[in-house]
Amino acid sequence: MGAETAARISEEDHTLQRIAAELTDTNKMSFLAERPDGSIAGYAMAKMNEAGDVMLDRLHIDQSEYGTGLAANILHAVFAAHSGIPSIALEVLEGNDRAMAFYRKRFEVVDRRAASHGAEGHASLIMRKLLSRA
Numbered sequence: 001m002g003a004e005t006a007a008r009i010s011e012e013d014h015t016l017q018r019i020a021a022e023l024t025d026t027n028k029m030s031f032l033a034e035r036p037d038g039s040i041a042g043y044a045m046a047k048m049n050e051a052g053d054v055m056l057d058r059l060h061i062d063q064s065e066y067g068t069g070l071a072a073n074i075l076h077a078v079f080a081a082h083s084g085i086p087s088i089a090l091e092v093l094e095g096n097d098r099a100m101a102f103y104r105k106r107f108e109v110v111d112r113r114a115a116s117h118g119a120e121g122h123a124s125l126i127m128r129k130l131l132s133r134a
């Protein structure tokens with residue numbers, strides 16, 4: 001989506017107030033990978049809607065951690081925290097090739113949204129991972 005759009009969305013969606021509110025929202029679960037010095041290496045947030053469906057809303061790791069396995073570790077923590085939930089879905093924008101490759105190894109593609117319906121006017125894929133029931 002380009003650096004400018006990404007920065008704008010981040011400014012709107014990732015404000016301290018919004019993230020602080022999410023931490024107290026019982027329908028949202030946040031996951032943080034913290035280094036010994038207190039800096040943040042990675043972060044994820046999964047949310048449940050009224051029907052009980054869970055979406056992985058965010059999975060971001062620091063660029064210095066790309067390829068280290070940290071993202072997979074955080075994802076496993078997300079899965080483990082949702083044992084008993086049938087599945088977890090996510091939306092990934094076409095063009096985000098790295099994330100697409102990462103998710104394709106772990107999720108099934110279940111739907112495609114055209115640009116007119118995707119986030120920020122981008123086509124996207126909806127993926128789902130079936131979780132075994134506890």
Ligand SMILES: CC(C)(COP(=O)(O)OP(=O)(O)OC[C@H]1O[C@@H](n2cnc3c(N)ncnc32)[C@H](O)[C@@H]1OP(=O)(O)O)[C@@H](O)C(=O)NCCC(=O)NCCS
Binds near residue numbers: 062069070092
């Ligand atoms: C998405 C994200 C969490 C994945 O973590 P990661 O450590 O980069 O993932 P990995 O390195 O384990 O896997 C990425 C795969 O994509 C491959 N890849 C890298 N660049 C690629 C590209 N341009 N095109 C296709 N594949 C690519 C890598 O080789 C790797 O495959 P491999 O495991 O077979 O070697 C991380 O890249 C990230 O935080 N991205 C920014 C935030 C983001 O886009 N989040 C997802 C929003 S839905």
